[in-house]
Each structure stands twice: as structure tokens, then as C-alpha cells.
Amino acid sequence: MKRVVSVSLGSSLRDHRVRVNLLGEEFEISRQGTDGDIDRALALLEELDGSVDAIGLGGIDVYLYAGKTRYTVKDGLRLLEAVKKTPVVDGSGLKDTLERQTVYYLREHSNLIPPGSRVLMVSAVDRFGMAEAFVELDCDVTYGDLIFTAGIPYPIKTLAELEEIARKTLPEMVKLPFHMLYPTGKKQDTRDDVKVKKFGYYYREAQVLAGDFHLVKRYMPDDLSGQTVITNTTTQDDIAFLRQCGAGTLVTTTPELEGRSFGTNVMEAVLVAITGKGWQDITAGEYLKLLELLDFRPRIVELN
Amino acid sequence: MATHQEITDSLKAFAEGYNSNKRLQTMNRDWNRVIQVLTTDIESAHTLELKDGELRFWEGAADKPDLTVLADSETLADMFYGDITPTEPYMNGTLKIMGSEDDIVRLDFISLLIWGE
Structure with missing residues (x-):
């Protein structure tokens, strides 16, 4: 059996463990939250290093993207570099393929995002592939990076402006403690x-x-009117919360495993464990092929 | 070590950089804050006031600041002239900012956007 563990800076209240069979192989997939304590996360990573098949880093990004430029989050890199033997990923490789594909899939197989749809991306630099896909499909996108991260009520309306603001701010902002962002x-x-x-x-x-999802949830008002939420990690409680706030449909980019969808870092770690390769050696094409073999499709849940 | 006058001049450059940037003014229309700038190595105090998107400053301390920026005179002058970013001195403790974490992040963004423009 292969073991995949996600070490998250997020709340331990969301810890979970499942056993699944993927492509004929048994997997134990678990998530361990460290309640925002980076030292606890470092200690756990060192403990797991060499004893599991792949590790995902959750609740933190190591890499942010705007256009072709990659920005490295200092705290994320510390965690990544603490793992010496086991393959470790932050989900950014999969985000660029899976989440982009999710948007295309929804256009083709649902009426959830017709051309001209007004889309709010609470943050785009952590999901640039998804941001680009919405634009390619002629959606009217608002990027909330400045609004929700910096509290600046300035909706960014184009990818070009997002890239320009990222170029001026991200090289410095990524040096701040992650909890400030x-x-x-x-x-x-x-x-x-x-x-x-x-x-x-x-x-x-x-x-x-x-x-x-943590950003979507943190700033969500109670009086939505049937909006579609496209996100990643959700639990049964999250679904109840979305329903209560008036969201209409939930789409998770990662599949449901025993009642919840795991983060992209977890799913990327699973794919890395399946291939047995280091993440640097896996191409977007290989990810897509594996996703097809696994028949991973977005999960669509009608809420109200 | 920078002089009081050099800090005043750097704040003048900072305020001019801010006020000539319409996008920054739009971004900060909602953010009315009094920011006190104090030095640790010389007698010097300044106050910045952001109100309705406009930034002005004057010499002297503030009565009730929302944020207090504290550093040695050289760091302050370098930072307000845009020769250094606030992140590095903030992270190594040379620069201290007292206020809410949200306000500190916002001030950081503003500084980066002024000198990056």
C-alpha cells in the first residue's frame, strides 16, 4: 500500500484519512493540519520524510504565478526544503492542468459558465491556469487579489494588470510571513x-x-443568490455552509473521496506516488494522461 | 545617519509619488489613516495623513496615530526615497510598524506600488 500525507498549515479540525484503490493499487491518503504552526509543520515533515511515498504541502503555496513569472513564497520554500528523500509537492503543478481543464469541462458539459459570465476569483496568483481559462472562454473576470489579500478595494479586471501589479509587489510580499497574506x-x-x-x-x-476555498469562505456573505462556487478542498460542513449562504452549485476540481474533496496538493502527491517520479520530471501532458486514466472529473453538487 | 531634513525630503518624494498616481488614489479612497514616522537615532518625527485618497505629511508627531513606523533615520530616508523596500528591514527588525496587521500589509503594498510605477 502506498502512503500519501498532506501536511497542512491549516486547522487540524479538517484532518482526514481515507483508503482508496487507484489504478489497481491501494492508497492511504491522509491530511494532518498543524494549526498555522510552521515549526510543527517542519517537525512533522522531517518525521515523515523517507517513510511515506509522497508528501503534499497544504495551507500554503510554494509557488505563485502571474503570466510566465514564478514567485517563490519564502515560508513555503522552507517547508519544501525540509523534505530531503520523499517527493514533495504543493499542488501548483496540478493546479495548472487540472483547474484549467475544470473550466473547459464545465463549459462543455454544463451551463454553469456561459460566455460573459461574471466571475470573481478571490485570488488568481495561486491559480493562474484557472484565471487564464476563464479569460479564454470570454468570461467577465474580477481578480480579487488586492481586495482580499491587501484589503484594497480595487478590482483587477485584466490579466495584464494582474501581472503588472504582481511584478511590482510579489517579489517582496513573498518574503513576509505567510500568515500575513x-x-x-x-x-x-x-x-x-x-x-x-x-x-x-x-x-x-x-x-x-x-x-x-479558505479565501472563498472567509469573505463570503450570508445572502448569495445561487452563485456557482468553483473550488478545491471542501468537507461536508463546508457544503452545509455554502448551502446556508445561498450558493447554488458547488464544483470541486478534485474528486470526492469518502465524502470530501482533498486539496490539489494531496491529489498531486497521489499522482507523483503513482508515477514514482520526482515532480520536476512530470510534464503537464503526463498529468493529463493520468487524470484521464483515473477518470478524475470535477464534482458538481447542486446546493439549493 | 540621515538628518531630519533628509527624512522630510524623502517623505516629500514619497507623497509626490503617491499623489501623482491616480490609480493609487483610487485604491485608497476608503483608507483614512494617520501614520506617525519616528526615528530611533535622531530627534525627528513626521506624520503622514491619508484621507479620501490624498496623502499629505507634516513635521512633528501625531496625536492619535493608527500606525507608527519606527526605524533609524538612514533606513527611513532610504525607504521613503524608494532605495530599499520595507520588507527586508521589517523582516530583520530594523523597521518596526505598530498597528493592525491588515494596515501593515496595506502600507507595504502601497510602498511597493509607488516605487514600482
Whole structure:
């Protein structure tokens, strides 16, 4: 049996363990949250290194992208470099293929994102592939990177402006402690009421809400009107929360395994374990082929 | 070591950089804050006020600042002139910013956007 573990900076309340059969092989997939404690995450990574088949880093990005430029998050790199023997991934390789494909899939197989759809991406630099796919499919996209990360009520409306702002700010911002840029630990279990009140307008105006679930959830107002949410990691409680807030449909880019969808870091770690290769050696084409073999499709859940 | 006058001049350049940037003014229309700038090595205090998207500054301390920026005179002058970014001195403790974490991140973004333009 292969063992894949996701070490997350997120809340331990979301810890989970499943056993699944993938392409004829048994997998034990688990997620271990460290409640925002980076030292605890480092210790856990060192403990797991060499004793499991692949490790995913959750609740943190190592790499952010805007256009062709890659920015390395300092805290994420610390975690990545703590693992010496076992293949370790942050999900960014899979995001670029799987999440892009999810948008194309929804256009082809559903009426959830017709041309001209108003899409709010709560953050795009962590999902640039998805951001590009929405634009390719003629959606009216608002990138909320400045709104939700910096509290600056400035909707970015083009990929060119997103890249330009990223070029000026990200080389420095990635050096800050990650918790200043993204909700980690207990913050993942709470909403930011001040920002919900201030920026809820952007959610209400959109037809589609897309991006990292912890960000989507943290700023979500109670009075949605049937919006589609395209995201990754969700639990049964998250689904209940979305229903309560009035979201119409949930789409998760990663498949459901025993009632919940795991993060892209977990699924990428699974794919790495299947191939037995290092992540640097796996091409986007190989990821796509594996996803097809595994018959991984987006999960669509009608909520209201 | 920089002089009080050099810090004043650097803040003038910072405020001019900000006020000549319409996009930054639009971005900060909602953010009314008083920011106090204090030095650790010389007698010097300045106050920046962001109000309705406009930035002005004056010499002297503030009564009720929302944020306090504290560093040695050289770091402050270099930072407000855009010769160095605030991240590095903030991370190594040379620069201290007292205020809410949200405000600190926002101030960091503004500084980066002024000198990156």
C-alpha cells in the first residue's frame, strides 16, 4: 500500500484519512493540519520524510504565478526544503492542468459558465491556469487579489494588470510571513466579518465564485443568490455552509473521496506516488494522461 | 545617519509619488489613516495623513496615530526615497510598524506600488 500525507498549515479540525484503490493499487491518503504552526509543520515533515511515498504541502503555496513569472513564497520554500528523500509537492503543478481543464469541462458539459459570465476569483496568483481559462472562454473576470489579500478595494479586471501589479509587489510580499497574506490555522475556521461587510458586494455581483476555498469562505456573505462556487478542498460542513449562504452549485476540481474533496496538493502527491517520479520530471501532458486514466472529473453538487 | 531634513525630503518624494498616481488614489479612497514616522537615532518625527485618497505629511508627531513606523533615520530616508523596500528591514527588525496587521500589509503594498510605477 502506498502512503500519501498532506501536511497542512491549516486547522487540524479538517484532518482526514481515507483508503482508496487507484489504478489497481491501494492508497492511504491522509491530511494532518498543524494549526498555522510552521515549526510543527517542519517537525512533522522531517518525521515523515523517507517513510511515506509522497508528501503534499497544504495551507500554503510554494509557488505563485502571474503570466510566465514564478514567485517563490519564502515560508513555503522552507517547508519544501525540509523534505530531503520523499517527493514533495504543493499542488501548483496540478493546479495548472487540472483547474484549467475544470473550466473547459464545465463549459462543455454544463451551463454553469456561459460566455460573459461574471466571475470573481478571490485570488488568481495561486491559480493562474484557472484565471487564464476563464479569460479564454470570454468570461467577465474580477481578480480579487488586492481586495482580499491587501484589503484594497480595487478590482483587477485584466490579466495584464494582474501581472503588472504582481511584478511590482510579489517579489517582496513573498518574503513576509505567510500568515500575513493568507488565513492559516484558526483563521480558517472563522469569517472576517469586517471584510464580509465591506467586500460582500463583489460576491453578490458575481455569478461564479472561484478560487481557494479558505479565501472563498472567509469573505463570503450570508445572502448569495445561487452563485456557482468553483473550488478545491471542501468537507461536508463546508457544503452545509455554502448551502446556508445561498450558493447554488458547488464544483470541486478534485474528486470526492469518502465524502470530501482533498486539496490539489494531496491529489498531486497521489499522482507523483503513482508515477514514482520526482515532480520536476512530470510534464503537464503526463498529468493529463493520468487524470484521464483515473477518470478524475470535477464534482458538481447542486446546493439549493 | 540621515538628518531630519533628509527624512522630510524623502517623505516629500514619497507623497509626490503617491499623489501623482491616480490609480493609487483610487485604491485608497476608503483608507483614512494617520501614520506617525519616528526615528530611533535622531530627534525627528513626521506624520503622514491619508484621507479620501490624498496623502499629505507634516513635521512633528501625531496625536492619535493608527500606525507608527519606527526605524533609524538612514533606513527611513532610504525607504521613503524608494532605495530599499520595507520588507527586508521589517523582516530583520530594523523597521518596526505598530498597528493592525491588515494596515501593515496595506502600507507595504502601497510602498511597493509607488516605487514600482
